[in-house]
Amino acid sequence: MTGLFLLLLIFFLLFSVYPIVFLFWKSTNVSIHLFPIVWSNIAVRHSFINSISLALFVTIAASVIAIPLALMTGFIKIPGRNFWKKAFLLPLIAPPFVSAIGMRQILSRFGSVNLLLMKAGVIEQPINFLGAGLTGIFILQVLHLYPIIYLNMSASLENIEASCIESAENIGASFWQTLRKIILPMSLPGYFAGAFLVFIWSLTDLGTPLVFDYSDLIPVSIFQSLTDIYSNPAGYVLVIFVCIIAIILFFSTRYFLEKISYVGIVRYKTTKEPLSVGKPLRAISLIYLGILLFISILPHAAVILNSFSEKWFLTVLPERWTLHYYREVFHHPIAKISLINSTLYSGIAGIITTIISLAIGFIIYRTQIKGRQILESFVIFPMAIPGIVFAFAFVLVFSETILDPRNFPVFLLVIAYVLRRMPFSARSIMANFQQIDISCEEACLNLGASRWTTFRKITMPVLKNGIVAGFIFAFAFSMMEVSSSLILVSKQQYFPIAKGIYQLAGRVTDGPYIASALGVLGMIVSFIALMMIYKLTGQENVSISV
Amino acid sequence: MIKLSALNITKKYDRAYVLNNVSVYVEESQFFALLGPSGSGKTTLLRIIAGFLKPDSGKIIIGNRDITYLPPNKRNTAMVFQNFSLWPHMNVFENVAFGLRLRKIPNKTIKERVYKILSMVHLADYAEKKPQQLSGGQQQRVALARALVIEPEILLLDEPLSNLDAHLRDELRQEIRTLQKNLGITTIYVTHDQREAMLIADVIAIMMNGNIIETDSPDVLYQEPGCIETARFLGELNEVEGVVLNSENNFCMIKTSIGTLKAKVSSNFAKGEDVIVGFRPEFLYIVSEKTENTFVCEIVSIEYVGSTINAILQSNDQILRAAFSPLYFKMPEKGKLLVSVDPEHIIAFRKKK
Numbered sequence: 001m002t003g004l005f006l007l008l009l010i011f012f013l014l015f016s017v018y019p020i021v022f023l024f025w026k027s028t029n030v031s032i033h034l035f036p037i038v039w040s041n042i043a044v045r046h047s048f049i050n051s052i053s054l055a056l057f058v059t060i061a062a063s064v065i066a067i068p069l070a071l072m073t074g075f076i077k078i079p080g081r082n083f084w085k086k087a088f089l090l091p092l093i094a095p096p097f098v099s100a101i102g103m104r105q106i107l108s109r110f111g112s113v114n115l116l117l118m119k120a121g122v123i124e125q126p127i128n129f130l131g132a133g134l135t136g137i138f139i140l141q142v143l144h145l146y147p148i149i150y151l152n153m154s155a156s157l158e159n160i161e162a163s164c165i166e167s168a169e170n171i172g173a174s175f176w177q178t179l180r181k182i183i184l185p186m187s188l189p190g191y192f193a194g195a196f197l198v199f200i201w202s203l204t205d206l207g208t209p210l211v212f213d214y215s216d217l218i219p220v221s222i223f224q225s226l227t228d229i230y231s232n233p234a235g236y237v238l239v240i241f242v243c244i245i246a247i248i249l250f251f252s253t254r255y256f257l258e259k260i261s262y263v264g265i266v267r268y269k270t271t272k273e274p275l276s277v278g279k280p281l282r283a284i285s286l287i288y289l290g291i292l293l294f295i296s297i298l299p300h301a302a303v304i305l306n307s308f309s310e311k312w313f314l315t316v317l318p319e320r321w322t323l324h325y326y327r328e329v330f331h332h333p334i335a336k337i338s339l340i341n342s343t344l345y346s347g348i349a350g351i352i353t354t355i356i357s358l359a360i361g362f363i364i365y366r367t368q369i370k371g372r373q374i375l376e377s378f379v380i381f382p383m384a385i386p387g388i389v390f391a392f393a394f395v396l397v398f399s400e401t402i403l404d405p406r407n408f409p410v411f412l413l414v415i416a417y418v419l420r421r422m423p424f425s426a427r428s429i430m431a432n433f434q435q436i437d438i439s440c441e442e443a444c445l446n447l448g449a450s451r452w453t454t455f456r457k458i459t460m461p462v463l464k465n466g467i468v469a470g471f472i473f474a475f476a477f478s479m480m481e482v483s484s485s486l487i488l489v490s491k492q493q494y495f496p497i498a499k500g501i502y503q504l505a506g507r508v509t510d511g512p513y514i515a516s517a518l519g520v521l522g523m524i525v526s527f528i529a530l531m532m533i534y535k536l537t538g539q540e541n542v543s544i545s546v
Numbered sequence: 547m548i549k550l551s552a553l554n555i556t557k558k559y560d561r562a563y564v565l566n567n568v569s570v571y572v573e574e575s576q577f578f579a580l581l582g583p584s585g586s587g588k589t590t591l592l593r594i595i596a597g598f599l600k601p602d603s604g605k606i607i608i609g610n611r612d613i614t615y616l617p618p619n620k621r622n623t624a625m626v627f628q629n630f631s632l633w634p635h636m637n638v639f640e641n642v643a644f645g646l647r648l649r650k651i652p653n654k655t656i657k658e659r660v661y662k663i664l665s666m667v668h669l670a671d672y673a674e675k676k677p678q679q680l681s682g683g684q685q686q687r688v689a690l691a692r693a694l695v696i697e698p699e700i701l702l703l704d705e706p707l708s709n710l711d712a713h714l715r716d717e718l719r720q721e722i723r724t725l726q727k728n729l730g731i732t733t734i735y736v737t738h739d740q741r742e743a744m745l746i747a748d749v750i751a752i753m754m755n756g757n758i759i760e761t762d763s764p765d766v767l768y769q770e771p772g773c774i775e776t777a778r779f780l781g782e783l784n785e786v787e788g789v790v791l792n793s794e795n796n797f798c799m800i801k802t803s804i805g806t807l808k809a810k811v812s813s814n815f816a817k818g819e820d821v822i823v824g825f826r827p828e829f830l831y832i833v834s835e836k837t838e839n840t841f842v843c844e845i846v847s848i849e850y851v852g853s854t855i856n857a858i859l860q861s862n863d864q865i866l867r868a869a870f871s872p873l874y875f876k877m878p879e880k881g882k883l884l885v886s887v888d889p890e891h892i893i894a895f896r897k898k899k
Contacts, residue, residue, distance in 0.1 A: 161629060161631055163627040163628075163629055163631035164631045164632075164633055166596075166598055166618070166625070166627070166631070167625065167627060167631045167689070167692070167693075168633075168644070169597075169598075169617070169618040169619045170596055170597075170598075170618050170619070170621075170623065170624060170625045171619075171624050171644065171645035171648070171692065171693065171696050171698075172619045172620075172622075172645055172648045172649065172696065173619055173644075173645075173648050174619055177648060181644070182633055185633075185635040186633065186634065186635055188635070
């Protein structure tokens, strides 16, 4: 066991801590004097301001959408409440850069909306909805990311005890007073956890701006700087900057959450019946939910339509349909190889993630090894570090070594997937470990069973769901991992899906259609995965699935 | 004067009656307990009084106001919940002050009233603490203060002590009782613990299967229960079947397997009527010579509890339980005993057909 512990330590130190430390060391050593020079570059400043404002506005807009949503599905008696509760997971099944392909079809200068409006005679000239690209990125990120706030806040709301609300009503608070003074403040932990994820995601999202061909953003500048990583300090500066912001936000969120954490309050969970509200409020809620869901899945729907259309150009909807592009997925060199590769990479990453998570859970909860708690910090560490930073650091650290991603990226790519998914999978499995009272195992040992039999017969059955969920999660979300896939892989033979879609979407002829078909397959995998995780663990674990 | 009446309350869930035409009347300043096993409908009744549930039929009246269809926040009742339900984002002071702030009371008065009530529950020094920094007992005291500070017309307590350990429960029970007496606030207290109900309440209503089977003061319910269910629920009971030999002047003679017993009755029984004779273990005492209501028993087993000596006795195939005074310290563990029960402590119940 101690050997396993040391092995895990080495793994995390080498692939998680060392690259980040090296990144900081290198940048302070080599280029700290270059920081002011980089800063004086107007393009860098521009992308800096753009990225921060984008992340800020996306977070605000996602909050404005998600907070009423969480309250409505959480508290109001509406027809189809269970359907609505789950329906808003749907936007999550595709990363925003896939929906970006659909979004272009709908909102571009000669996209569906403009054509529809022109046909109806509402406008004469097409409207430039997407702006220079930034607006499109904003819309897509908001539509994709608000469910993260929604899910986290819903989890918080569900934890509010019915009697906490009732005691407010009981001593005279009206519905709105209860909402303002009790319900909203008590759901803050979930809200902040969600808002943090949304901000960082938006700040470091590389795929969407690339699809919109918009380069005045930090992630794109970092991506572009990789080509001259040793001569251009801009990449370093921006990576360090993003990394510092992420770390500061991560720790301040955690600090804040701990400060307002409600652990220690004696809890006996009672679920509150949804409130019966007046007809107007119910109608408003239903309309809100309906419209929001419609808009949210519009880009996805457009991707699906695109994948089935022979050609979709200058018409509101595609006019001729085909399955050709699905056949192409399995024949086109880029599509085929990236599909096979991604399945393989994600499968391996899923297995490794699960095994490591299980080992960590076992070491932390079932052994007395000194210093074992540090594994927990290693597991959480990648949450504070954006994917793009990890990928950049990998390139920096392992270039010119045996692991050089420019020669053979698979190893590092799988490691990146593992590290990125580890916080969620490991915590899901660790939570299961915590559920097993150690005395249940002791009772089994006491009756004469061996340690192995005890593990098989007592521990495993309880862990099973968590393990399966952890694997599915790691697998499905590795398939859709964007930044490391785009940054680490350059040779076509090693393309994963994300890189394949990106390459295809940028081509003029049939590329976007094949990319859409690939995207649809990805969505199906994610959808099935989400449903399975939902079944296996209940909603709470889905809420960390982002 | 009647402060609260619940009149003919009926409540059904999925066609099963949770409350079946239940009425209670609570007098001003009375400490009224709803006592019953779980599932008897007592919490449902309390929640109907608080306004969290609407009855299917019936009325709730406070003073002269019909509040049946008033929402909970307009009723001027205050409830203390089993699970404390303090708001974790507010400190103790703010939790207690919340109800006063809703009532737009000036800050200075709020401060005075909150500190006054907090010192009543011995928590004045904890005003700045967060609920999660307090023990269970302290949390429940805050909940109590939060309910009392708004000076509600009716205080409702839903098993407030059941999540506390035994020692705290006793302590807090006495505090609640003292506070209630000092403030003179009309109180309804739901519990499944008969000891707790007897210790704290002026009047107990015993609920079973959605009905109130008996309402009276604790001592009357214990010593002169009107029905055998009450007698069984409130403590251990020896039950012996018998037939009425004769019945006059509120006493009747009953023939049983352990001999002929004389019992005090409130209404006379018909001769030949089948009855169940009940008496509590602690009313049995040891005598030296045979007189009225004495019978010979074989000692089956003896347990020393400390405050009592619990014996299992047998008399003509009838097993009896006795709780003797510890004065009989050197009791033999085997052999025969002559025991007796006074007629006043024997109750005859009509046998249900």
